[in-house]
Amino acid sequence: MKKLLGLVAVCTVLLLSGCQINKKAQIKALADCEYDVESVEQVRFNGKKIESYKGADGNYNISSLAGLAVALFSKELPLEGKVNLKITNPEIKKAAFNSFKYIIEIQGSPLFEGKVDQNVNLSQGESVIVPMTFKANIFNKAKENGFERFFDEMFNKKSEGFLALKIKPSINIAGQNIYYPSYITVDKNFGKKLFDLFGK
Template identity: 25%
Template sequence: MKFALLLPRVATLSCLGLLLCASCTRRETRQEKGPSREPEFRVRTIEEASLNGLNVLPLRVPADLDLPRRNQIIAGYVNKQLPLRVRLQLNAYNPGLENVVLTGLDYAVLLDGRPLGTSRLVSTLSLPAGDSVRVPLTFEFNTYKFLGDDAMPALRNFALGFGDPRRQRLAVRVRPLLRSPRSHISQANRYSESVVMVPATPLK
C-alpha cells in the first residue's frame, strides 16, 4: 500500500527533474549561441591608396588626373607592374557574450565587384564582448592582370574614385581566426559577405 502511495510522488519528482533538465539544456543552448556568433567587419576608412606609387585617394574626376600623373600610371601598365597599395582600417564588432581574441584573418579583396587577390593578416587583438575595435589592414596587388591587355584607354578612369565612399570601389571579404578565453581556436567556415567602406562613425 505504501509503495502504491509513493508512485505518484516518484512520478511527480521525475517530471520535475525532466523539466529542470530541459530548462538547463535550453539555457545552456542559449548561452552557447552567444559566444559562437562571429565578429562583424566593416571598412571604416581608407587611409592610403596608391597606384604605381601615385596617390589616387584625391582623384575623383578625370580633370584630377593631369599628364604627369597619367604618365606614371601608363608607365606601370606598360611594364606589366601596376601595383595597387591600400592601407585601411577595419571596424570589428563582437556581438557575442564573451570576449574573444582575434589571432588573424584570411581576406579576399574585390575591386569593382571582381576578385583582385587574397591574403592573410597575422595579428593579435582582443575583441571585448559587445564592443568594437579597429583592425589595421595593408595589402598590395598587381592590377595589370586584373585590367587585361587592352586596358590602356580605360586607365584614366581606373585611377579615379578610390577615396570616394559613395562609389565603394573596394570591398573586403573576411574569415577571422578566433581564440576564446578558454583557449579554443576556431575559424569561420566561410568568408563573410563583402564589407565595404561606410561613412566613419565614432567607436564606443
C-alpha cells in the first residue's frame, strides 16, 4: 500500500511538473509571435472623420477646429477608431490565444484599455487579423500640454513614444485565462501608424 501511495505521489509530481513546463512553453509561444498594425479604420476625432481636418499641405489642422469651443465647455475630445492587428506565428510550435488585453498609452500613461475575446490557433507561418476598437477622451492630456502644441505633436509630428500600442495575450488552462506576465509593445510609434495608415 505504501509503495502504491508513493508511486501515486511521484506520478502527481511528474504530472504537475509537466503541466508547468507545458504552460511556460505555451506562454513563450505568445511572446514569440509577431504583432503588427495591419491597418486602421473609422478614425474619428471630436465626432468627425479625421481626414476632414487634413489641409492641402498634408498636415492635420486640428488646432483651428470649429468645435473646440464646445469641447472646452464639455471637456470632451473623443478620439476613436478601429485597429486591425495582424498576428503571425513564425515558430514551429503552435500558438494558441484565448483572449488578450490591449492598451493605448499616451506619453507613457494609459489612455484606453480594452479586451478581445477570440480563440486563435496559429500553426507555423499562419496569420490572423484581429480587430480592436477604441474610444478615448484626450481632453485632459491636451489641456495639460497646451492644446495647440499637443495637437501638432499628436497628429503631425507623431514622435516615437507619444502614442504606443501594447497587448497582453492569454492562454486558457483548466478554464482559466493565464495572461502573459507583462504587456508586449506592438508599436511604440502608434501615432504614426494611426494617422499615416488610415484610409490605405
